[in-house]
Amino acid sequence: MQTQQALQTIVIVGGGTAGWMTAAAFSRVLPQGYRLRLVESDAISTIGVGEATIPSIRAFNQLVELDEDEFMRQTQATFKLGIEFVNWGKQGDSYIHGFGLIGRDQILAKFYQYWLKMYQMGEAPDLEHFSINTVAPRHHKFMRPPKDMPNSPLADISYAFHFDAGLYAKYLRGKAEQQGVQRTEGKIVDVAVREVDGSASWSGTQRRPLDRGRGCG
Numbered sequence: 001m002q003t004q005q006a007l008q009t010i011v012i013v014g015g016g017t018a019g020w021m022t023a024a025a026f027s028r029v030l031p032q033g034y035r036l037r038l039v040e041s042d043a044i045s046t047i048g049v050g051e052a053t054i055p056s057i058r059a060f061n062q063l064v065e066l067d068e069d070e071f072m073r074q075t076q077a078t079f080k081l082g083i084e085f086v087n088w089g090k091q092g093d094s095y096i097h098g099f100g101l102i103g104r105d106q107i108l109a110k111f112y113q114y115w116l117k118m119y120q121m122g123e124a125p126d127l128e129h130f131s132i133n134t135v136a137p138r139h140h141k142f143m144r145p146p147k148d149m150p151n152s153p154l155a156d157i158s159y160a161f162h163f164d165a166g167l168y169a170k171y172l173r174g175k176a177e178q179q180g181v182q183r184t185e186g187k188i189v190d191v192a193v194r195e196v197d198g199s200a201s202w203s204g205t206q207r208r209p210l211d212r213g214r215g216c217g
Contacts, residue, residue, distance in 0.1 A: 008035055013188055015040030017051065017165045020172035024064040027179035036181045039188055051165040053080065055099050055158045064175060074171040077163035079142050081133045098133030100158030132156055 010030075012022050015038060023038045030036075061071060071077065082098035089095065103111030111130070118124035128134040132153050136142060145157040177183065 008033075010034055010036050012036070012038040014038075015169060015173070015183075016046040017169045017172075020169045020176060021060070023176040023181045024172045024179070025060070027176050027181050028064050036176075037184055038176070038181060039184045039186060041187045042185055043187070046166060046169065051161075051163050051168060052083075053160040053162070055160045057160055064172070066171075066175070071171065072161070072163075075161075075163035075167045077161040080160045080162050081137045081142065081157075084137075096128060096134045096137060098128065098131040098137075099160065100131065100133045101156045102127060103130040104153070133158060 010026060012019050012026075019038055019040060023036060026034075026036055058068075061068065080099075082096050085095045085097070087093060103115060105111050106114065115124055115127065115130065119127075133156075136157075142159070143154065143157065144159070145155050146152065149155055173183070
């Protein structure tokens with residue numbers, strides 16, 4: 001009877017933003033004892049685009065312990081307060097979906113209940129006027145939410161980023177390799193699955209110094 005072998009090596013197939021995000025996260029959250037390897041081919045180019053994100057990207061960056069100011073410089077990022085939809089309802093119309101909260105709830109009722117009643121009576125403006133994340137970009141304003149003003153509407157500011165995806169992958173690669181992730185240049189040409197436990201081994205080719213197979217268990 002074959003005994004199950006403990007998992008020792010984790011292979012991430014493909015680089016780019018997704019691959020290096022995975023490598024950076026694994027290198028931070030997995031316990032000691034795993035060998036992390038990422039396989040990507042220089043012959044397969046990634047799509048270099050501007051990456052539009054939502055606020056959860058900040059949680060990921062904190063998970064992998066990125067300094068936000070350094071991240072901004074390395075990826076040529078800009079701050080993002082929401083998403084604007086031009087000609088959304090009609091030609092000439094502009095709608096901003098702002099991140100974060102809208103209005104402030106009261107003790108006995110939610111904000112939207114007050115707003116809807118007053119709006120139906122014609123005594124309240126559109127909903128976006130009660131979102132700091134919508135009002136601020138209309139006036140070309142931004143600031144990080146102040147930590148020393150928890151009861152201020154400024155504390156409700158929620159933001160994300162727009163950055164160069166190629167530069168983000170490069171930045172994360174550097175961080176992951178510092179954590180011990182090994183990059184293998186090449187293409188995976190075959191995968192074999194062990195019947196006993198379902199784990200896989202792979203073989204691939206490398207151009208330098210010569211084509212050869214490489215595998216891991």
